[in-house]
Amino acid sequence: MKGAYSRAHAVLMTAASAALLFSFLVYALYAANLMSFPYDYDQGEGFEVHDSVLFSRGQLPYRDTEIYPFYASNYPPLFHVMAAPFVWFFGPAYWYGRLLGFLGSLVSAAAIAYAVYRDGGRNRWIALLSGLAFLSSNFVYHIGPLFRQHTMMATFETLAVVMLAGAFPRHDKRAIAGGLFLLLCAGYTKQLAAISAIAAIAWMFIRQPRRAVRWSLGFALVGAGLFLWLNVASGGQWWRQAIIANVNVFIAEQAFGLFILWFKLHGFLLIPAALMFVYELYVDRLSLYGVWFAAASLFGGIASGAWGAGDSYFVTSVAALCILSGILFARLLAGVRVMPRRLLFISPARLSAIAMLAVPLLYLGYARATLKMPTDGAFSHIASALNIEGNVRENFYDSASFTVGGYARIGYPLTAEDWTAGAEIVRLITESDGAALSEEAGFTMAAGRDVITNPTQLRNLDRVGLFKGKELLGMIERRDFGIVILRALFYPPTVLQALDSHYELSHTVHMNGFDYNILYPKTQDSR
């Protein structure tokens, strides 16, 4: 009987591994397809390229938006500092930031696998599946190979949590300092990492309050010191741009929609992870992974409802749930008693036998729930075999569909037409006289023109009453811009009204599923 279970387990585990490896293959191909595309794939990437350019020149991107070129960033510096050396050698480009993001996601997956291996009883196969499960998440897939700081934040968070979970109970001072340093890195990559930092410190406090207070004081001092330095170095713009202007409107429907989607996509591992957390809370001791999972799921999920946020805000919780579920599965398979004696209605051996079939089936279910893939070309036979067809695009299937607000409507491969369309917009900029006002920075950088404004940041500042825009509005009214490229209309209302009064739509260029409106100054006749 045991032999039959073992054989079935091996077959199902092989199938689960194949399914998740296929998902990884799709992810790697998507990353490779995206890597060299020289324009925005996701709106706003170009401004992160520009931040890296500024850092490569030793300049801060926290600037006064009232004076030309009206540019400022609301992102912390670390990811762009990491990309800055690439700017020295290769100039402004998207590929190295996307490569860093993709490699960051692989490092996160490796850290997840290591955590499950170390803390779950050294089950290599479950460790591997846990790491692959992270990469299979639709949310990770979206953001991983973008020139975005979010993936790197999640990488630093995961490394920090895995390091602290091992080091703090062992009193390993060097590793604790390393873990806290990585948490600082995460925070100075993106502000959202504050949730992980609070979770880690809370867990340390629960474990050993006095030591936790000592370590936390050091952590807070270094973090605050960096904060003050940035604020002084930027003449107060760090506080204005990255903190005050970084609070956005909360859209409850978006948060609820994303919570439901998160559950639908990750439920096969999310429920076991939640059970593991409940078990730790009431029966065993709370692990850092459990506290991290609860905090990242709840607060990251709520934060996903902010304007401009989205599914990527769940990536940290996905890392945590992959670790927690992996540890639970590894322990069940090893026959370790996970229930207290008084609640034990099934023997550990029997539970282990059930787990031998259930665990790989859960990973298989997860692989199906998170399936996204092209449905044409080399993939058409697989799509037919799986009985799926393109649902978000003619030639691309995404199990999440594109119906939930805040879920990034990207993930499909770029085509030759997208390259041609991007080059066409660059040509139009090159041929225009005067400055170019573009809602995406990639075009102006490719044309060798100044990057002027960051629309979402102007919008954020305007919302909190910190944008007057006298000089920018003057330039628009004088028609100093020879060409304007609009996509999402993220500029503040006053800027959009001025553009509407003084510029007219010439035509639309379709690129990457989005319409780019090309505007020129109105002539005397058309006013």
Added chain:
Amino acid sequence: MDGEEATVSKRQLGIALMLLGLLGFIAILAIDILDVGRQGGIGPAQRIALAVMAATALLGITLIPLGDAPA
């Protein structure tokens, strides 16, 4: 190694969560009482925060009977 220093018990954690939830709940409600010029009553973000605080307090209450077991 953990035994070298006292740790937080499940009961202490429960009490802390219960107090956090209750105080947080009151503080969120107080926003509307203190900020008299504010329009629109309790907004969606506030409602979610209230629910989170209530859930935190309830979670804390369920931990209190677990006594001195380490959290």
